């Protein structure tokens with residue numbers, strides 16, 4: 648559960664350092680207006696994704712889990728001329744809001760929102776992707792990592808959100824639905840296919856973290 652100081656510090660950092668634009672605010676407010684769950688990344692993480700796409704020079708980005716397109720907007724803004732982002736969303740109503748937000752941000756031409764279960768969409772996509780962000784149903788995290796390798800190349804950057812999940816990775820019985828899959832995915836990231844780390848975070852989303860990896 649988020650402590651008040653974590654939220655205050657995050658708000659200060661967001662306004663002082665990250666400085667989201669109206670296109671980011673729109674993705675947040677439309678999600679609230681349309682009754683979507685507030686489970687997008689925090690603005691500090693959205694900006695981190697944007698910086699990672701720029702630092703890695705990624706031209707082709709794959710996102711699994713779109714929601715209202717908040718993280719999508721941050722990443723798509725980092726694409727160079729001719730770059731492209733494919734984002735995968737299960738729910739048509741989420742995909743519709745995301746498309747509106749991407750169009751309003753002037754990013755509609757460089758992003759495709761694919762509707763359906765990601766495991767059905769992934770076999771229809773062609774790699775190689777330079778950057779993969781995994782943020783959908785945690786039960787499929789290991790399968791998504793396998794797809795990141797299949798659709799990636801050595802050096803593809805992979806980011807997995809919700810890697811700490813309130814510390815439940817130490818006691819997966821606390822969340823039988825998600826924690827065991829989060830642990831299995833972390834074990835995969837620690838294996839021979841990836842070079843990875845996990846950073847713990849606190850903020851408005853509570854105690855969590857993200858994994859950052861390169862495909863070997």
Ligand code: SAM
Pocket residue numbers: 686687688711712713714715716717718719735736737738741763764765766782783784
């Ligand atoms: N990345 C978004 C952001 O930070 O703005 C947040 C994504 S939200 C945590 C997870 C999204 O994944 C939800 O919109 C949910 O409907 C979608 N989702 C859940 N299961 C899925 C699946 N099997 N395939 C594709 N999307 C799925």
